Amino acid sequence: MRLPHRVPRHRGHRLPRPAGHRGTARRRGPPCRVHAGLTDSAIVGPRKSAGWQRDDKAGGTSPAEVVRRVRPTVLVGTSGQGGASTETVVREMAAHTERPIILPMSDPTRLAEAVPSELLDWTEGRALVATGSPFEAVAGGGITYEIGRANNALVFPGLGLGAVVARATRVTDAMLSAAAHAVAAQVAPTAPGAPLLPLTTELRRTSIAVAVAVARAEDGVARETVGDDIEKRVRRAMWKPAYRPVAGLVAGRAAVVVRPAGPRWALTAVAAPAVVAGGGLRGRTREGRN
Structure with missing residues (x-):
């Protein structure tokens, strides 16, 4: 279905629905029952977070506590907060994941959640790292780790x-x-x-x-x-x-200028003195086409 270019989204207005659409049933409970691929352990809500340590400074459950409880295998950083993926978080993740995938995606470089050299150090070289900002390769333990960009x-x-x-x-x-x-x-x-x-x-x-x-x-x-x-x-x-090279003009010397001529390029031999005036060349010229 192709929607109109602009659709007003004010109260009381509903988007058009394709033919045969039955709507989405409203369900109660954790979203993992609706979205395939999520499990109950991935949901942090009032019922699931009972007994979890609270970080008052963060205003809720800390990332380290979530990693400790959920045991993720992939960590994607899109916070825009430099250093958000701390050593505590990464080491906790690596403790129960053989090859943790860590993607500090924020850029520029100063906003990256972690730098590859630290991630590889904290995981003893086991982390699979791709970044949003460019980073140089990391050498350690006799291995050079190339860092790809996501x-x-x-x-x-x-x-x-x-x-x-x-x-x-x-x-x-x-x-x-x-x-x-x-x-x-x-x-x-x-x-x-x-x-x-x-x-x-x-x-x-x-x-x-x-x-x-x-x-x-x-x-x-x-x-x-x-x-x-x-x-x-x-x-x-x-x-x-x-691109073909373009030669500059030097006063008192002859020069060859390469310039576009329709679908091809024209070579113009210019005898000194030559003056560029109004976008054109003045002087004795000999032209040929390649």
């Missing part, structure tokens, strides 16, 4: 490119799933020091892999046949930031 640039360029090459009429769930799996396939997180996500310095390689996977998983919405040459077509469709 950045949407790993997915979106390849997702769009694959859809364009396949001439897909829309982006389906299968295409999104293929994009996510293609990103994950670019790394081997079990290898010592390997990043959790592909490095942004290898973004073009990742985008090609994502685009190919998306095009192959077109889910019946492609208007182009996706054959064995799909990777070649993806590479051909990619924009390449390649």
Whole structure:
């Protein structure tokens, strides 16, 4: 269903619903009964938090207490508070998780919930870390840990490119799933020091892999046949930031100026003296096209 561009959300107004929609039943109790994937232990409410230690400074249950009770395997930082993931929190998490996944996503760097070097130190090198801000590799214990960035640039360029090459009429769930799996396939997180996500310095390689996977998983919405040459077509469709050199003019000397001329470039040999006036060149010129 496509909603109008702007829909008023004042009291008494309801959004249009698709045909056959029966509405959402109102239920009481913890939200884990409605949302798949959550368990009762993940819900911190009045009934579940009885006996939990309260942090009056934080105005409720402290992160350390939640980690101790819930025992999460993934910690995502989006607080915008530098140092929010403290040593106590991380060590508690690592105490009952063999490979804790920790994602301090806030940026700029000074707002990151924790820095990779500390996370690896507090977990004896067991943490799988990806960050929102750029961080250098961390060396320790004879291993160099590459730190990947959890950045949407790993997915979106390849997702769009694959859809364009396949001439897909829309982006389906299968295409999104293929994009996510293609990103994950670019790394081997079990290898010592390997990043959790592909490095942004290898973004073009990742985008090609994502685009190919998306095009192959077109889910019946492609208007182009996706054959064995799909990777070649993806590479051909990619924009390449390649520019020709432009020579500057030096008074009293001849110079060659490269300038655009329609779909091609024109080479102009300019004999001294040359003057740039009103956006044009004055002097004896000899032109040729490549």
